Amino acid sequence: MAADIAHTPDEARRDIARGARTIDYTPNAFNHQPARYYLLWLMLPAIIVLAGISLYPFFWLIYMSLHEVQLAPGKSDIWVGVDNFLRLFSDKKFASGWLTLFKYSALCLSIEVGLGVLVAVILNNSRLEKVLVTIFLMPMMMAPMVAGFLYMFLYNGTFGWYFWLLRSVGVLEGGTILGDRGWAMFAVVATDVWQWTPLIALITLAGLKRVPQDQLEAHMVDGAGEIRNFISVTLPNLYPFLLIAILLRFMDNFRFIDTILIMTGGGPANATKILPTYLFDVSFKFFELGRGAAIAFTLLLLTILLGLVLTKVFEDPARKLKTGGGG
Amino acid sequence: MAAVTIKDVWKYYGKTLAVKELNLEIKKNEFMCLLGPSGCGKSTTLRMLAGLEFISSGDIHFDDVRVNDLPPRERDIAMVFENYALYPHKTVFENLANPLKLRKMSRSEIVERVRRAAEMLEISELLNRKPGELSGGQKQRTAIGRAIVREPKVFLFDEPIAHLDAKLRSHMRGELKHLQRRLETTTVYVTHDQLEGMSMADRIAVMHEGVLQQLGTPSEIYNHPANEFVAGFVGEPPMNFLDVRLERSNEGLSVVHPAFQLTLTDAQRHLLENGNAESDTRIGIRPDNLLIESGDGGSLDIAGSIFVTEPLGGDMLIEANLDAETRVMVKTKIREMGGPGDPCRIGFDIEKLHVFNKETGVAYF
Ligand SMILES: Nc1ncnc2c1ncn2[C@@H]1O[C@H](COP(=O)(O)OP(=O)(O)OP(=O)(O)O)[C@@H](O)[C@H]1O
Ligand SMILES: [Mg+2]
Numbered sequence: 001m002a003a004d005i006a007h008t009p010d011e012a013r014r015d016i017a018r019g020a021r022t023i024d025y026t027p028n029a030f031n032h033q034p035a036r037y038y039l040l041w042l043m044l045p046a047i048i049v050l051a052g053i054s055l056y057p058f059f060w061l062i063y064m065s066l067h068e069v070q071l072a073p074g075k076s077d078i079w080v081g082v083d084n085f086l087r088l089f090s091d092k093k094f095a096s097g098w099l100t101l102f103k104y105s106a107l108c109l110s111i112e113v114g115l116g117v118l119v120a121v122i123l124n125n126s127r128l129e130k131v132l133v134t135i136f137l138m139p140m141m142m143a144p145m146v147a148g149f150l151y152m153f154l155y156n157g158t159f160g161w162y163f164w165l166l167r168s169v170g171v172l173e174g175g176t177i178l179g180d181r182g183w184a185m186f187a188v189v190a191t192d193v194w195q196w197t198p199l200i201a202l203i204t205l206a207g208l209k210r211v212p213q214d215q216l217e218a219h220m221v222d223g224a225g226e227i228r229n230f231i232s233v234t235l236p237n238l239y240p241f242l243l244i245a246i247l248l249r250f251m252d253n254f255r256f257i258d259t260i261l262i263m264t265g266g267g268p269a270n271a272t273k274i275l276p277t278y279l280f281d282v283s284f285k286f287f288e289l290g291r292g293a294a295i296a297f298t299l300l301l302l303t304i305l306l307g308l309v310l311t312k313v314f315e316d317p318a319r320k321l322k323t324g325g326g327g
Numbered sequence: 328m329a330a331v332t333i334k335d336v337w338k339y340y341g342k343t344l345a346v347k348e349l350n351l352e353i354k355k356n357e358f359m360c361l362l363g364p365s366g367c368g369k370s371t372t373l374r375m376l377a378g379l380e381f382i383s384s385g386d387i388h389f390d391d392v393r394v395n396d397l398p399p400r401e402r403d404i405a406m407v408f409e410n411y412a413l414y415p416h417k418t419v420f421e422n423l424a425n426p427l428k429l430r431k432m433s434r435s436e437i438v439e440r441v442r443r444a445a446e447m448l449e450i451s452e453l454l455n456r457k458p459g460e461l462s463g464g465q466k467q468r469t470a471i472g473r474a475i476v477r478e479p480k481v482f483l484f485d486e487p488i489a490h491l492d493a494k495l496r497s498h499m500r501g502e503l504k505h506l507q508r509r510l511e512t513t514t515v516y517v518t519h520d521q522l523e524g525m526s527m528a529d530r531i532a533v534m535h536e537g538v539l540q541q542l543g544t545p546s547e548i549y550n551h552p553a554n555e556f557v558a559g560f561v562g563e564p565p566m567n568f569l570d571v572r573l574e575r576s577n578e579g580l581s582v583v584h585p586a587f588q589l590t591l592t593d594a595q596r597h598l599l600e601n602g603n604a605e606s607d608t609r610i611g612i613r614p615d616n617l618l619i620e621s622g623d624g625g626s627l628d629i630a631g632s633i634f635v636t637e638p639l640g641g642d643m644l645i646e647a648n649l650d651a652e653t654r655v656m657v658k659t660k661i662r663e664m665g666g667p668g669d670p671c672r673i674g675f676d677i678e679k680l681h682v683f684n685k686e687t688g689v690a691y692f
């Protein structure tokens with residue numbers, strides 16, 4: 001009979017329906033959640049709204065990517081199957097868009113994370129922490145487009161302050177910063193770094209506050225110096241925070257094109273034409289919405305995939321510590 | 328295995344004074360206990376020895392080396408923290424191995440040393456577990472293990488067994504003492520539990536509000552407390568204190584209390600005279616050194632009445648009223664004492680009496 005003991009309200013009701021006169025109901029630890037259905041009802045409005053704003057466009061995107069979308073009123077879209085996707089394989093700009101995006105994103109992320117952690121460590125040991133944090137927050141508050149304009153002016157070949165600086169020091173020999181194929185990429189990366197390093201620093205700072213002091217002390221007594229302490233105790237404790245920071249920034253890098261559109265529009269000679277800018281061109285300059293949707297779909301797919309990979313990499317600091325922290 | 332010298336050490340946290348002018352010499356291989364109530368500066372002292380806290384002024388020497396400015400890793404110490412401070416992501420083995428790894432010991436040597444330490448502490452079966460999967464006692468053994476895998480100059484223990492249950496604590500007291508004798512390493516042991524200090528230490532340093540009150544062997548501390556604080560802090564149940572007057576009489580010097588009068592011994596009289604004792608003083612007597620008889624027909628001097636009795640199994644604690652304002656605690660072996668309100672007679676073991684200066688708390692004897 002033991003197997004027949006009711007563990008959920010439903011099972012108990014079943015027993016009553018079968019004619020049981022007493023309810024032999026032992027909620028067990030795993031499904032002791034009598035209110036599940038009513039929770040679902042509570043969440044339903046939110047789910048519907050969310051589905052409306054995220055699922056509907058998603059399916060619409062897939063629909064578009066499989067059609068040649070007609071813009072003229074009255075004309076219906078033409079079904080082309082996976083043609084839009086197949087064409088991407090032979091699209092040189094598509095491939096180079098990806099390449100540039102990876103380059104841009106990798107540069108931004110590595111500099112921002114490195115710098116952000118450094119800034120956080122310095123802030124954490126500083127007496128002026130509160131004041132400095134407020135100051136550091138300012139770039140983040142700025143609309144990306146405004147940041148784009150700001151830097152465009154700073155880089156400007158006639159009155160730009162950075163331009164003047166680079167020229168005076170002698171590293172920039174001719175031309176302008178944004179007009180130079182080599183410099184343009186660094187210029188847009190610098191803008192992103194300026195604007196978003198504070199975010200990473202802030203998240204890391206929150207993480208630093210949570211690093212257990214006693215473990216740091218024990219590790220110091222065990223024989224570790226400051227740097228060793230940082231690598232073996234602080235960093236593993238920061239992983240969850242870094243993961244959030246990196247995820248946020250990496251997804252933003254893959255999506256945000258405001259600053260680049262303002263500053264270079266993808267130029268010069270496609271040096272900063274990351275995939276999203278190309279997507280913008282295809283959809284809203286050439287108005288090939290079907291092909292644009294196909295590009296967007298690949299972008300979405302890869303963002304999700306990379307997000308998952310990142311989560312995996314940072315998932316278990318314990319395991320990383322075991323294999324990587326030894327020696 | 329080093330001698331530790333603490334010389335004129337002061338410690339301020341901002342404006343808070345945590346340790347005041349501390350002087351302490353810990354001999355080689357000695358088990359020194361820092362004893363005192365919460366907030367008296369024990370941990371602060373220990374952390375200054377470890378190098379985890381800056382010294383505001385003064386010097387600390389390990390043998391002849393001044394260690395004031397050395398970081399923990401250069402002091403060659405091992406410390407057991409009150410909350411164990413194990414690395415949660417590492418297994419017990421890796422926790423123990425950590426200090427050895429950081430000192431670049433060879434793999435085979437590490438394995439051997441960890442194995443030996445684990446055997447000594449009976450945690451060999453737990454080496455592959457993580458701290459989250461251990462009981463309090465096992466965690467504590469692991470923390471001790473991490474300290475003894477090396478042969479450090481000094482062991483520092485900060486209330487390592489405070490969080491264990493009473494039975495395990497008494498077991499670990501024995502184990503720790505045995506371990507220290509076996510490893511022959513200078514040990515500084517911080518605790519607020521006077522029983523731990525009394526039972527384990529070679530010498531005890533009693534601290535109160537950042538000030539060293541008395542330094543001595545457990546028996547010196549117990550039998551000859553330097554002041555009222557030490558007298559009251561050490562010993563369980565605590566000493567009885569009574570305000571009295573000293574009066575000369577035909578027989579010599581007497582202690583006069585509204586409820587009783589005691590004649591002091593000649594030796595005690597000399598000590599008081601040499602100390603220029605005021606006539607208003609305070610006496611202290613341990614519950615063990617009071618005698619008690621039930622009923623009012625006995626031979627003891629003072630008549631009283633029982634307030635409450637607490638049988639402790641072997642012994643019995645009795646609180647007795649001497650008069651309306653005076654109540655004392657007596658510890659006795661007698662089993663049949665009657666109940667609250669019943670009359671009794673009480674006597675002092677005069678040899679075991681302590682007399683303190685009422686203002687300063689300093690003991691005359
Ligand atoms: N980091 C700190 N900042 C400011 N004051 C502190 C700090 N650490 C300790 N103190 C103060 O210094 C005094 C001594 O503290 P300490 O930790 O040495 O006490 P303790 O004897 O170890 O007490 P416990 O038995 O409760 O651990 C206390 O008054 C405490 O409030
Ligand atoms: Mg403490």
